Amino acid sequence: MTHSTTDPTARPASILIVCLGNICRSPTAEAVLRARLAAAGLDIEVDSAGTGDWHVGEAPHVEMTEAAAAKDYDIAALRARQIAPADFARFDLILAADPSNLRDIEAIRPAGNTTPVMLFAPLSGSGQDAIPDPYFTGDFAGALALVEAACDGLIAQLQ
DSSP states (O other): OOOTTTOTTSOOSEEEEEESSSSSHHHHHHHHHHHHHHHTTOOOEEEEEESSOTTTTOOOOHHHHHHHHHTTOOOTTOOOOBOOTTHHHHOSEEEESSHHHHHHHHHTOOTTOOOOEEESGGGGTSSOSSOOOHHHHOOHHHHHHHHHHHHHHHHHHHO
């Protein structure tokens, strides 16, 4: 795998998207990004994880699954997992759903690792630094719309 850490202008071969529990924002972003990368003809591995372990092994939240399905994204088969230090070696870019997740990701970064970790929401052009967590806000469609915009922003940078 070619890591973007050796060449910051290189396109990543793999991207990890991380939220809190890996049942709303990040699995949705995984599905949206996979679909949009394929449509753009970009071959990039995409996965998702959570910083917390509360939902490990669980399917995405039912309301998030329904909101995604309404826009033709199938997240039902995905299962939550927790980010691990080994993910820093596996992925070329790690995207965080909000500043709190970014801090938690950085807290487990292995010494000497230089994998880029950045906020996902600013790629949307919305001026927001976070994708609000619909688990708490109830706005599943709004989170999905922001995820779609952030995916489009990321793909524009990758092309």
